[in-house]
Amino acid sequence: MKGNELTPHVEELKRVLGKKVSEEDIRAELDNFVNRFGVDVENAKKAIVRKLGDEGVSFITADAVKKKIGDLTGNEQSVDITAKVVFGESKDVTVRGQPKTIFSGILGDDTGTASFTVWEGEGVELETGAVYEFRNAYTRLWNERVQINVGNRGTIEASKERIETVPYSGGEPVDAKIGDLREGMGSVNVTGKVIDVERREITVRGEPRVVFSGKMADDTGNVQFSAWEDFGLVEGRTYTVSNAYVRAWRGIPQLNMGDRASVEEADADFGDAVGGPTESTISEIIAVGGGIDVSVTGVVVDVRQGSGLIQRCPECNRAILNGECVSHGTVEPVLDLRLKLVLDDGTGAMNVHVGRELTEKLTGVTLDAAVGLAKARGDPEAASRGMAGKVIIKQMKATGNVLSDEFGPMMIAREAEFLEIDIDAEAKKLLSEMEATI
């Protein structure tokens, strides 16, 4: 590699190493690593930072590159981004059992928008509309969209740069069907029917605010929305919402109408049928991250631990073992029934949580009967095993909201039933499809 090819890398190293090391030394080192020992530039830079840098200079800073949002691949280990905050808020979340404050939202520049999360979000306040420099951020792909993360190595500084051409404000918003809404979409136009809407008074960062929230639907699905202004939305009417943005809560996309959004009544007619459960495959749900009121048909391929007759803490309602609650010590447990199923439709697998009433319906075993059986056998597991046997390998249709967590998608079942499938009719259908093709 010739001297002038090394120059940008020398410049980068200079920025990382500061004034302590002379440019000549840096150049000599880099030349030695690259041209004498044949080390690739990226690894050479890391090694030089470790060799010449102060303690505390993380070598990861060495390959920080500056990128536009539109150029992010989702694999960046360390990247600098200058971007405008389209939207941001701090949230209290639980990460691996620990309560934590994060700051998350959407960033934009003149090439695109992406969701972002500042993981050490305590005390972080980023102003919507302001431009910041995000250094040493890393990126991930989530549902084929790039997410920008600022971890404990990252820094954020206010920038003097002006970004005017972010697609959400100056550029073209995207027309989208409700079923295609994805987390991180910075500006969408959506037409849908308001299934329900409710005015709520909430507190955002200590300030009282009014939000109109509810459910919208078109022929592709349902979505929860929050309107941060009173657009006069009326149940049963159909609207075109322009310049809205999409955020996700535990994987469920939510349509937000902020102060840039506009709402107009639309001519579209989706009929009375919309707003009901959306039939979906599990791979479709995984692609979106979650959804409200979806129906999935599959085979129960597993009944997980903690199904059947369980104990709950009378204080916090958490499932407990042997009358011991992690928060409340020895308690007099409340008995309950539930099923934690794995439903698999051949496109993917998903956890499904089934509460007591549905469990009783599916298994034909009531809570009283299960308690009786457990006592009679002297074995609380006896009832649970029997109940698992009633559902395993059965064809089931389950309906409810689907969230995503670190174990993938999880449905809280609102309705669940075994399916009677007309095998003859389905077999004939397959046969005629084949005859038409072959």
Added chain:
Amino acid sequence: MILRETAWRVFAGELNNSTLEERGAEEKSPNYVISPLGAPINRVLIAGVLLEKENRGTDDDPLWSGRIQDASGNFFINVGRYQPAASVAMADLETPSYVAVVGKVRTYARDDGRVMVTVRPERIEEIDEETRRLWMLSTARATWERLLDMKKAIGGASIEDLVEGGMDRDGAEAIHYALEYYGNPDSTRYLNMIQNSLRALLPDEQIDLGLPEKIYGGEDEIVIDGPDERGSSEEEKEIIMRLIGELEGGGKDGADRESLEREAAKHGIAPVRVEELSNELMDEGQVYEPSLGYLKRV
């Protein structure tokens, strides 16, 4: 986010023909076998008749093996101590009975270098006739859809094209791996599996898909290679009968399948074909299986 691997609905004839493995790069990343129709399989949902079961371990530490037959061949299963639910169930299952299995695929290379596929059940459950029919139907449909996806790839659809068409990336990549490794699939074989299932599901219909014939004119046809296997089947059966005779010697166990397959390979008969032929011979009452993995002439 850790996604649970989906359970592929796959016939024995497709699973057992899978010799392409993709091992995860990291210690804990999952392994897959990629089927000739391009399914990247880590877990399966299979069903059929439990023909045999055998405890090769002890009463206290059982190691169950078993053979499950579907319309296209046999699944081989092994259940050990790390599959407690399946192990308990194995002890109670009777042969023959209809069972369904959810399990992980395992492969091992034999002395001759051939990859063998077995299934390690996480769950094995007795099922009713109706559930078995439903499995046959969904597996027939899944196999058909894999054939159609394969046809797109043979017709020139790239990985990107397939992803555009709604397939997930892993699936699209696996189809191309499969094509590269196995070449174009013997579509007649898979269409026959589907046809057999449909005949079993609809006994009153006269189902004749007119196999083997090329499905489709035009450029994007699936090339059907090889002559009609049935023509030479009598000849092959004779070879198998002779080999069994040679291998069973004087012992009461009979000829072990592994040796039989090795010997048959010298006559140009593929192991999968040996399985088909031995099944036919068993159906005809010419041979039987005195114990799992051994064949003996009647």
